[in-house]
Amino acid sequence: MSKDNVLEVRNLQTSFSTDKGEVRAVDGVSFDVPKGKTIGIVGESGSGKSITSLSILRLLAENGKIKGGEIRYKGEDLTKVSEKRMRELRGNEISMIFQEPMTSLNPVYTVGQQISEALISHQGMNKKQAMVRSVELLKLVGIPSPEKRVKAYPFELSGGMRQRVMIAMSLACDPEILIADEPTTALDVTIQAQILELIKDLQERLGMSVIFITHDLGVVAETCDYVAVMYAGQVVEYSDIRTLFKQPKHPYSIGLLNSLPRHDIDQEKLMPIKGNVPSPHEMPTGCRFAPRCPAATDLCRAKMPELMTDDSGNQIRCWIYSDEWPGEKEVNVYGETRIAKG
Amino acid sequence: ACAGGSDSENTSEEPTEETEGTEGSEGTASEGAEGGDLILAVLSDASSLDPAGSNDVPSSVVQANIYETLVNRDENNEIVPGLAESWEQVDDTTWSFKLREGVKFHDGEEFNAEVVKMNLDRILDPAVASPRLFLFEMITNVEVVSDYEVNITTEYPFAPLLAHLSHNGGGMVSPASIEADYEALNGGADPGSVISENPVGTGFFKFESWNPGSEIKLVKNEDYWGEEGAKVDSVTFRVVPDSQVRAADLETGNVHIIDPVQPNEVERINNSGVASVNQKASSSLAYLGFNTEKAPFDDPLVRQAISKAIDREAIISGIYDNYGIPAIGPLAPGIFGYTEDIDAIEYNMDEAKALLEEAGMADGFETTLWTNDNPQRQAIAVLVQEALAELNITVEIEVMEFGTYLEQTAAGQHDMFILGWSNPTGDADYGMYALFHSSQKGNPGNRSFYENPEVDELLDQGRRETDPAAREAIYAEVAQLLTDDAPMAFLLHTEYLTGISDNVQGFDIGTDGIYQLRDVTINE
Amino acid sequence: MAKQELLKVEGLKQYFPIKGGFLGRTVNHVKAVDDISFTIYEGETVSIVGESGCGKSTTGRSILRLEEPTEGKVEFQGVDLATISKRQMRDYRKDLQIIFQDPYASINPRQTVASVLNEAMEIQNVLPANKRRARIEELLETVGLLPYQADRFPHEFSGGQRQRIGIARALSVDPKLIICDEAVSALDVSIQAQVLNLLEDLQEQYNLTYLFISHDLGVVRHISDRIIVMYLGKIVEIADKHSLFENPQHPYTKALLSAIPVPDPDKKKERIVLKGDVPSPIDPPAGCRFHTRCPFATDKCRTEEPKLRTSDLMKEGHEAACHYMEEISAGAMQPNY
């Protein structure tokens, strides 16, 4: 384990048992979370982003199970530690903000009570101390008149404020890692801007690592240092932010960037990725993107590529960049040219 | 008065009829000590404790222990002195009563001729709208002759007047209560409300408390005018509607007397070792009525056929566990005017078939049989239905709720129906006039809509005739006519079944269902 | 070529009563749309943008009379749709169609694709019954589905495919104007691009006019000719897309544009972060509705409502509702964060 990674996820496999059999929602996810950095996980809806994060905290639904892989947190494999140990970590060293600020807070307790809970159980504070700290935390996340708001019920707050409360709650015990699962998707742009600023600011001040899950590439570009791109339960590309946006390698990443309508420049015609995301019940045997990939070869359709690390430490899951690539050396993907390795 | 059939589970609403009953059986060597609280578990609560205020058995049984009447009837159905020491018939329509002196009401008021007048006038007062008015409506004048002498004048010669006066509808209420009640009436209250709330009579028990729907408590009247007053300190009438529960209460010693006992429970109680069942013939009649105005029941042959097809013994044994006797006419044995000397209809299926054939109905017909939701009556209906099937008569049973039932049978919408009639005055007039006189069609009692001028004539005579022997002859004649005409199939006279704890002595029940409580003692 | 007016909205108001009190009296109103006016010309795409709850959808729905407008005119080819009878309105519905946001909720789950489309044609009596089947298959091909899929149920399709069914339904009655209420917002980017392209193609092919409702400025920029910016039930700025993106005048528009993250790590720009939340449309602030969050607000803004107007700074047809457009662009006013 390299020194400055607080968390390393290796080949994570998570599946659900359902009516129609087992569903591999996450099937080969690997990424690192360097200390003090923000890593983004992007991908389409259903690609397994949330399940990845829930696997880290072991908060899967009852029919879900981690089937393989490792989640190394400071030397411990979280897939193996006891439930008791997990509880010590949750909310204390690794905490999480969820997508829906509206439903993620318990409607029958005041925000103060909900923030205090973690403090009482992890830091051994008494109720009074916890309240005092809650007020500080609310102030930290920029809630006006926190002394009053601490007694408010969630329904009395707007969406943006609730999300701030969620953040305050997750920061309560100064976690090492903050997982933010689409923390702004449900919010309006102007409010989203407020929250993004806040998270950035807090990270700088508190120096924690952040896993930022989103499907909004704009948000990623603004907040992250590294990005893992997920497709159909797998990480297809993991690289630093500039590489991804300037020189994306995986055809899916290229297609994704291409199909994005942008408000800052004019585009003649969008370049969509054809086809649909495969259903989790009928995954293609080879590369999962092959049915939609403009450069796909028979090899791609037959065999799943491994996640390969290149010289700069970035990772890619695509045959083009392997020695076995059977196709042309210059591959045209969505009008962009990529040099194959083989 | 339609007899609800005291064995019914839901008779609380049935305006059955009854009279007093204090004199009754003479103190049969009461070994028990005096005192104690006698608890009776009864089917339903009284509706009013004003003698003029209601006309149902549950009220009567309580009233009879608070109020007294001018005359009483003994166990042989003879009229004996009550609050009146003696009486004589002055002319056809005038009766003179000599009253007992020194009788005081529970509130200390004096009993005298004025009080009698007040009471009778009250019952006749349209403003009071007494349900017991029918008992006394022939009275035109009550005249106070002296302090202790009173004359009663009737509109027409009315032989059963004494019997009617023995009915506890003629119970004497304290004059102070009557005045207070009138005052309240003028103030907008319901008539009788004051009297019912706080009944004051001259009887050997005084009213103590009434928890509606639950219990009524009476206490011994220490100042009773008679030589013998009550033996127990108090009596509680507790309402326990469920028969099984009553029986259980009796067995566990929670109550001393239960009324009624279901026939099927008799054995169990007798075997319990702590109580036994007292049987007493009742004066009531259970009958199956026909709508004589409606085809095919306008044909006496059809009526007779049906009457013949009913096996009364089977009903009595099957449904009443033999606690009852078959009826040959409207009157029960022991009632004034009862006779056995008639050609009664007897069970005979073959004759029934022949009669029906004679009526041209050999192929039978479809009809309905109505009853109310009294289990015994329903059971009778089921048996009748089966029996008539043999005559090819298809019977559909319709069970109605009592209020509807009375309304619709009074309106003559029925074919056949099952009902009862009780006789609290013990007189043939009561047992026949309302049931069969053509002036009484519908609500007053003649639900068969029977009309026979001959019968009308005889019934009117029976009322006027003062000679008892002549009266008996008249009623015997009516009885035969009724047998021939068969406006109804007389079914049976039930028995009163009361469960009595072995600790209780001296209890008896009248043929009218009234409890005789004066001589009761408890031995615990 | 002179632009042909297709739809003209004038002084449109849509208030929703708030029931309460004894026996459910109306105690207040949600002023979802409060006096807006604009015009749409044939063949163009006009977009409405704004934050959640500012009245975008309501505007669309009032035009279609899915809600009865409280006040105002909606002239379609010269006929005021707001005043004609419901029966007459049914005939006009042929020309005005709508595509919704939620690909899951916008198709009856119990109908096959064919019966969805057939019903649409049946209601508007578009074709004789025996010709409809052919038309259905043609429509499916038009929107990029295969004819054999006609007998499938919605749940057998992906989100993007369902959205195509919705588009086919709208097309089935040959409309002139289609209102797209967040028609692509629920789709993933890769699918969204497919649908946007489809909409553009169809517009060309059938000379359709779109009223495009979205909160995604990227999408809006891509598809529109002109853009309307709404804030709390009012139009704050209206312009063709280039003027709007390059030369926004209203402080709200500026903030909105700056708030959107750009998928380009090198463009670290200055962001205007607005304070607070959007106020409630039940008791909207007096004066300029934006004044509670505006960094330039003055007393005048608090009392006097600005009208939509143009100024020297702006191209023709560009209007904004701010008292201080000129002062702000001249730098004469400093923001007060």
Next chain:
Amino acid sequence: MSEETVNHPVTAKKVNPQLESFKQFWRRLAKNRAALIGGIMILFFVIMAFLGPWIISTFTDWEPNKTSVANKLQGPSAEHWFGTDSFGRDIFTRIVFGMKLTLYVGFLSVFVGGIVGVILGIVSGYYGGKVDTIIMRLMDVLLAFPGILLALAIVAVLGGSLTNVIIAVGIFSVPAFARIVRGSTLSVKKLEYIDAVRALGASDFRIIFKHILPNVMSPIIVQASLRIATAILTGAGLAFLGLGAQPPAPEWGAMLNEGRQYMYEAGHVALFPGLMIVVVVLAFNIFGDGVRDALDPKMKK
């Protein structure tokens, strides 16, 4: 421009979608073992109601209404499986013959109450406003009126007969249906496809019957199967109070009421009808629960 749908082979395999969706429902129902048991029990009872009397009258000489006073109140024996009642009638035979009456009360009253309730609920939910207020206040009135007393009063007005019991119990079920249907209608009404067909110019009639009704069916079915259970209980309760079926009809509630008099010496007379009521009601409850689970999208796992 159509290209993207590549996943499906062009060989059109035609499926009957209506059948498919039913099959899917059936599969889910079949997975729920309890529901299956309930369903089979109900099926068995229905068959018993129709065939039982026929079998008994064809193959035996038992009759439900044949009295035999001599045999009264006999305990269960080889000859009389469930014993005899106070008329000496065979209780088992009566129970078999009474099955039909019980199901009749259950199904028909729910049918009556369901139709009225569903119509009121849909109209109320769809039109809203004053109509809604009036209908819902009416439902409140019915709800506030103590249930069994309402039924009792209705039977008192109409007279006691099975039909009137059905009407009474039906009326008594109306508010439950109306409320549930109104609630579902409100949520279905908000769905965008309703607006879509409105935008196409569909009439209210079409919207209500073609688009809303089928989509509020699931809660109606669930409610109906659970309501049948309640209806049977209420019907039996009324019969127990002496209202309803006319003697000698072997209605179970009435049999129970009759048996009550003989609890001490012949407990079986009340036991068997009571037990049968429990079993039948239980079947409907189990089945209703199962249907709810099978129809509830949230319970997909």
Next chain:
Amino acid sequence: MTKYIIRRLLQTIPVLIGVTILVFSLMHLVPGDAAKIIAGEGASDQTVENIRERLGLNDPLYVQYGTFVGNAVQGDLGSSIRSGRPVMDEIGARFWVTFELAFYSTIVAVFLGLIAGIISAVRHYTLTDVTVMIIALFGLSMPNFWFGLLLIQWFAIGNWMPESLEFLKMRPSGWGDDWRQVVLPVLTLGTGGAAIIARMTRSSMLEVIGQDYIRTARAKGLTERIVVYRHALKNALIPVVTVVGLEFGGFLGGAVLTETIFAINGMGRLTIDAIRTRDFPMVQGTVLVISVLFVVVNLLVDVSYRYLNKRIDLN
């Protein structure tokens, strides 16, 4: 809050008016004449007429209704036709009996139901869960009059009870003067209610456990105990409270059968008897009182919502 309660009370007025109209018209549709019933058998038409006049039965229906409502508003429900006593007094004597019966039964139902429901939910899909739910289903499917009869047979008549257990014998009937009278009826009513509450609690708990905020609570590292009892239960109780309220309301008006079986002198039996004797004022009075109570109970339920869940906006 006070304002809310006042408004809610006002809103119940139309419902109560509806109830009175309904009961009034029902009672006047019932065949059977009150005057005749009072007059009794053999009364002359004149007597009946006198009584009709006295009771105001000859007035047009709307006048009668108006009089009834006018008096009711002043707390005067008229006098019973059968007993002549003020209806209020008659009801008063029975009200507390029924109220106590309903109250104790509710307590039993809530106690048993909550325990069973929570156990079932926490151990969902285990054998315990299945067993508890089967018992609950049984309780739900049992006609309570039959259950009551069984209890009587066991515990009161005792003819199924082995002699060694005779000490368990209970008083079978009535209400009040002996605690042993209370046990059986309360059990009879309470167990049925417990079954409903158990099922409701279970499904409500399961629903709540799937909510996002439960995941949030787990993500905070709280123990399962705290998650279940602090976070889930309080939310799950909200629909349960509704059921409890409805149960209590149902017990008040629907204990007729239990009251009949156990010979309890309560409101239910009073009403039935009144219906049977065409005691119109009494029927109107009891139904009105029961309905008012029902409405008040519902109001209390709504107020307790507010207590449990501050989010629910009472306005």
